[in-house]
Structures are given as structure tokens and as C-alpha cells.
Amino acid sequence: MTRYLVTSALPYANGPIHFGHVIGAYLPADVYVRTLRMQGEEALYVCGADEHGVAITIGAERDGIAYPEYVARWRTEIKRTFDRLGLEFDVWSGTSISPFHAELSQDFFRRIDRNGFLVQRETEQLYCTTDRMFLADRYVTGTCPSCGFESARGDECPRCAKWLNPLDFADPRCKVCGTTPERRRTTHWYLDLPKVRDEFLGSWIANHEWKPNVGAFIANQMKEIEPRPITRDMSWGVPLPADTAGDITGKVLYVWFDAPIGYVSFTREWAESKGEPEAWKRWWQDSQTRLVHFIGKDNIPFHCVVFPAMLHATKAGYVLPWQVPANEFYNLQGRKFSTSGGWTIPLDEFFAKFDAQATRFYLLASAPETKDSEFNWKDFQACNNAQLADAIGNLVTRVLKFVDKHYAGHIPACAPEHEAELDRVLLTECGAFGDPAESIRAFRFRRAAEQLIENARVANVFVDRSAPWSLQKTDPARAASVLATCAEWIGYVARWMAPFMPEKAQAIWAMLGQSGSVTARGWPAPPVAGQWRLGLAGSKLGAVAGLFPKIDDATVAAEIAALEERAKQVAAG
């Protein structure tokens, strides 16, 4: 049977994550997995921190703490944010602590080497003797040989936009410490991407169905693909396999090589924790697996080209990505999120004031699926107030409080003589409703959010048309049937909501007097007249209370002012 192996881009353990990361790669994956499971599919959701690389060593040294301590801090901090948002991974680990990671990364390297997809090259690079490391282009600054701009970056001149090679600087300086680096020769292993392309990857990519914003982009990249270095001169990382390295020391696998292998090693870690050490193979080396990578657009070349090339080059039977639902970028109030620039939302403060479940819904409803989008405070308020509080929250309270008052807190039964007619009115005359799962499976989360609201509105129309408060006086039996029908529909709404807002869905389920988990009831089949009711009649309601507190204008104005103030203070230094 088909099974779904879902991954979210491994967050880099070098700083806090913001809502842009959350909606780009994590929240959609969580909703996807929850939906699949409610539909009875087998799914595994894997994530963890990416913890190697030079940016981390620089950060740790700046903070004066050991590398492992540094990455542990961010691994924990990032996970805390995920926990607050209700993101549930089956395994959460880190590339520097996962017990299988180093061994498996070396295994990848060895297999790829043995299969003839690695080449060695000697190059000359700038080396900073103060920081004791080779400098990436961006870590070098100097005078542009083209236009004379004195603070050109090693990769590109900000003034004349010319591509640069830092070796061409007459006066190179290390961006970290300001001293002059020296030239050194060094040998590295390169992944022979053109060879993988010609043997397999080119035709695989051409014949694979990609999300529209992914396909054209990577097809074009295949033409200019070049070998990529996969080793690096530093100490923090996975050491080269000793049998390959020989007498060469001081090299580790480059972070972008070992990071995606984390998906596999974390799966092994999960299997081990389940007491089935071999179970990971069922997920990674079985053609029934559908591998889905949720990422931001900056990761497209990596997950659609490089990682598949690595998987193929091992010739170890690994599955390749089935879908890569990459999102575009998510901004904040018209500008890019910038932690260092103060243009961000401090999450501790945010979650002290605002509901994490409502935030999940808003992020999904505004997700950057086809183009960049943004978190906008006024939109957030409108979404919470008009869609969640008014359309869904009020539907629940208006119906259940009515039931509470007139039926002694028990959901009435729908009289058999009313059922066919009420089904017809509800299902065909009160507006269109759709199945959010269809949209979710197509990675259209904004559309699914709309459908959720539309579905709730169907019941609001039904209540208005039926006017049970009048029937109560003229035809009490019919009033009871109407309320019974509304309660049943709310049960559907709760299940449709469950992947988006699991806690709120559960709260509705409890208000309906149902025990157990709402997700245990599974995903609802599209309601069909005569057979859609769950049979809630007779249930004793739980305590009925408002689900979504409203956010007032003053609160929003204060948040916008605080955001601008933060940015201003950072700009002033």
C-alpha cells in the first residue's frame, strides 16, 4: 500500500525561526500529514535541525560557547516554537546528535565515490590565519577590480553588479576579523552532477510532474549544472571516511551534503526508537513510498536536483522525491522578515497575546503558494474576527446554546419524517461546500482554508432559513429536527477543521458531548443525503463557550506601532 514519507526542510540551528519559515515548510506539512492520517493513509513526518557549517562555528565563537552547546540551544529554541504551534513530528533530531547520522553520511559518500560520481580537484582559496578557516566568497571583502568600489563583496560588487572572484582582489580582507587572508591550495571532492544528469537525472526531471513554480526553474538549471564540492576544510561536521581520506586530515563533509541525509538518519533513529531497527528501509527503499519534501523556494535546486542526484548516485535503492511543494517567501507587513533588523514578531510576546490555533489558520490562509505573500496585522485581525470568530465560532455557540436552553443540554433527534427534506435543504440549497482534503492533497492550503469557512457558512444559511426560534413556537418537533441537523453539521465542521486547528476541533467535539479524539472519527466522506449523519442525538453537551476571542483595533494598532518602533531602534543602532 502507498505510504507517505513527509519531510520539512531542516531548520538551520543558527537562530530563531519566524512565521516565514513556519508557513513555508512546516505548517503545511503538519496539516498534510494530519489529513492523510484522518483519511487512513500511512504517513511518517520527519524533521530535525541542520547543525553543521561555518555559519554555526562563527556564531558559537561569537557567543563564546562550544559548538554542541550552541546548536543545542537553537535546536531547543526552534522546537519550542514548533511545539507552541502544534507541529507534531514523528521524530525531531539534529544532524550533530543523531546516532546514525555520521555513519550514514559517510556511507553515502563512500557509495557515491565507489560508483564513480566523485572527482577530486585542487583549487586555490583564501585562508584566514586568524580565524583558521578558508573563506567563502561572501566572507571576503575588497576593492572591486572593475569599478573601484572599496567594499565589494567576494561574490558580487554591490555597486556595479559585476560577478567577482575574491582571488582577484588586490586587497582582500576577511569579513569576520578584518585581516588579510592568504592564498592556499586545497583539495576537495566534487559531486559529478553532469555525469548524474546524463546518466539519469536529466530524463527523470524532464518526465517528473512538478509544481508549476518548480518545473521551469529546475529544467533550466540542468543545462548549466556543474560539479559541486562536497568537502570542506574545517573541524565541525562529519569527518571524511578514513578509508577515503587516507593521509588527508582536517576535512569534513560539506554541510549541504550531510544535511539532507538527516532525513534518512532521523528516520533510522525513529525506527530504532520503535524497536524496529530495519523499519526505516520500508520508508526509504520501497517503491510504495511517496516522498514529499516541504521547503521554501530557496531550497528548490537542492531538493529537486542535488539531493535526488545524491540518492541516485548511491545506487542503494533509495526512493526519489514524489512531490516538492515549494512555497514562495512570506514577508511581514510589506517588508522581508529580518531578525537582525528588528522587522520581526517576537514569538514569546506574540503567543502570550494571541491564539496559536487561530495563527495556524491565518498563516495557512495567507500562505505564499503561488507568489510571495505576507503576514499583515490587519488581515490577521480580520481573519480571526470575521472568519474564525464570526463564521465558525458564532455558528457553534448560536446552535449549541440554543440546544442547551431548549433541550436540557442534550442534542435532539431528527424526526424521520423531516430528515429527507432537511437534508435536501442543507445539502443543496444553502450554498456550495467542498472537501478541504482534496485541496490539501493538491497542496492548496489557501483554498482549503476558504472551503472550511464556506462549509461553516452553509450551516449559518440553514439556520437562518429554518429559523428554529420561530419553529419553537409553531412546530416544536420540526425545530428539534433542525437543531439536530445543525449539530450534526457542526460535527462535520469539527472534523474538517482538525488538520488546521486540532485543538479547536477537539474543543468543538467536546462541546458536542463526544468523548475521545475527533481525529479518531476519521475524515468525513462528502455528506450525502440520507446517510451523512453520525448519530449524535442524545449526547449531553459539554460546556459551551466562545472558541475565538476577538482581537480589537487598539491591540492591532499597538502591534503595528511596536513593530515600527523596534525597526527604528535597531536602525538607530
Place this chain on the structure above:
RNA sequence: GGCGGUGUAGCUCAGUGGUUAGAGCAGUGGCUUCAUAAGCCACGUGUCGGGGGUUCAAGUCCCUCCACCGCUACCA
């Protein structure tokens, strides 16, 4: 420079070459009172960024120009 994306109603956005281009929000008017002053109904002539072209037919395909954004692969 190269590549990619975006440009549709006041705002945020949907729109698989084919009837008079849609939704939500905001706005206006009416109805209702069960409910978190919530709900329902009605009301949208917008050079679909500009200009060419293909087609019986283009927001939808092609070319070009303009604007904005991103990427450019040793910042992982």
C-alpha cells in the same frame, strides 16, 4: 548580466483558450434576533501593467516594453 516569478474590483487574492471576468474583506441598503452587536439577502462596467501578434475565440498562448520581487548554486 543571466534565469525565474509577479503585475486582475478600494484591500488581499482565485481564475484548466471559450457563455455578460470571480471570491473574501471593506462599503451601501434591507431582513432577522438563536448567537462572541453575531447571522442572512441584495448591490461590483474592473483600459485583467502598456503595446504588438497567433486564433473563430486570449486574463489564459507568442513577442516586446515597463514596474516590483527573488535566485545566480563556497552565506548550506
